[in-house]
């Protein structure tokens with residue numbers, strides 16, 4: 457029995473700082489790998505910006521049946537159609553998927569990278 461009430465009362469703050477029960481554990485910051493920066497490997501920053509203001513509108517929450525970004529199970533049957541088909545559907549539109557996916561300044565190569573990025577293969 458050793459200041460457990462304090463631990464309980466302050467646990468939220470203490471967890472945020474370093475952890476009450478394990479004073480010798482490393483700080484929370486150390487758990488983040490060195491390469492966890494804003495830039496995703498293989499995806500240029502410009503493409504991420506395009507993605508954030510177009511594809512992300514629907515492909516984050518699966519709006520209208522869109523396969524959510526990073527959801528490998530949702531993307532597997534899409535990828536099975538082949539990249540050329542996916543690229544064509546992105547440019548021409550496909551059911552609820554609008555032509556160009558709202559990205560007016562995306563090139564074909566940009567679309568390829570965005571599709572790979574969302575399908576989790578970059």
Ligand code: HEC
Nearest residue numbers: 510511514520521522534542545551552553557558559570
């Ligand atoms: C307005 C919402 C919306 C936006 C914006 C959007 N999508 Fe989609 N997308 C969808 C929906 C809905 C589907 C599912 C269509 C279906 O399968 O019927 C889809 C499907 C797709 C598919 C799979 C097509 C296939 O043949 O299975 C690809 C690839 C895709 N989107 C790429 C993109 C890219 C790249 C962007 C951004 C440049 C984008 N989408 C922006 C709604 C959107």
